[in-house]
Amino acid sequence: EPEVTQTPSHQVTQMGQEVILRCVPISNHLYFYWYRQILGQKVEFLVSFYNNEISEKSEIFDDQFSVERPDGSNFTLKIRSTKLEDSAMYFCASSQTGGGLFFGEGSRLTVL
Amino acid sequence: KNEVEQSPQNLTAQEGEFITINCSYSVGISALHWLQQHPGGGIVSLFMLSSGKKKHGRLIATINIQEKHSSLHITASHPRDSAVYICAAQKTSYDKVIFGPGTSLSVIP
Numbered sequence: 117e118p119e120v121t122q123t124p125s126h127q128v129t130q131m132g133q134e135v136i137l138r139c140v141p142i143s144n145h146l147y148f149y150w151y152r153q154i155l156g157q158k159v160e161f162l163v164s165f166y167n168n169e170i171s172e173k174s175e176i177f178d179d180q181f182s183v184e185r186p187d188g189s190n191f192t193l194k195i196r197s198t199k200l201e202d203s204a205m206y207f208c209a210s211s212q213t214g215g216g217l218f219f220g221e222g223s224r225l226t227v228l
Numbered sequence: 229k230n231e232v233e234q235s236p237q238n239l240t241a242q243e244g245e246f247i248t249i250n251c252s253y254s255v256g257i258s259a260l261h262w263l264q265q266h267p268g269g270g271i272v273s274l275f276m277l278s279s280g281k282k283k284h285g286r287l288i289a290t291i292n293i294q295e296k297h298s299s300l301h302i303t304a305s306h307p308r309d310s311a312v313y314i315c316a317a318q319k320t321s322y323d324k325v326i327f328g329p330g331t332s333l334s335v336i337p
Contacts, residue, residue: 146322147322149324151327158314158327158329158330159271159314159316159327160327161324161325161327164322164323164324166322172323207270211321211322213321213322215321216273216276217261217273217276217318217325218273219272219273221269221270222269222270222271
């Protein structure tokens with residue numbers, strides 16, 4: 117069964133460092149999303165991406181965040197200068213029009 | 229006000245019990261998702277509903293569009309069903325999903 121894969125599964129970084137989280141969506145999907153979940157809280161939307169551009173972003177997705185689809189298969193989330201409050205589980209998801217939503221296993225980011 | 233609400237927040241059941249988790253939403257939607265999340269783990273999609281009822285094994289999901297309400301039922305619950313169950317609303321087929329707070333289910337042998 118096709119699946120969304122995310123790497124790394126866990127990353128520990130120092131405050132102020134840049135982090136790149138990677139996702140490989142399902143190959144024929146057109147819509148891509150990043151969500152995050154701070155420990156003990158509900159999942160929050162960060163950004164959606166379609167046709168090589170951002171289609172929507174939340175208030176959380178400030179200038180420190182960026183997304184890219186560099187090679188037609190990977191979908192990356194970059195955090196330029198990490199803060200303690202960026203510590204969370206980050207989920208990538210992909211979907212087709214009218215189809216189901218598929219999530220990756222998540223990347224746990226710990227900022228020290 | 230949260231756009232997606234769930235009840236109960238926490239639920240403990242004995243193995244074999246019939247379980248119901250409720251979800252209400254305030255936005256117009258094209259789809260309602262039920263998701264499962266195990267501790268420290270990823271999110272698995274259980275159902276995507278736009279009307280009526282769907283069944284998969286011991287899981288049943290229903291939705292009432294007019295009342296903006298959905299339920300997830302688990303028949304003959306088992307300890308392996310212990311997880312957080314999340315309801316999420318999607319306004320259009322390509323829109324972001326808006327997550328509910330989740331219901332933490334613990335099934336005791």
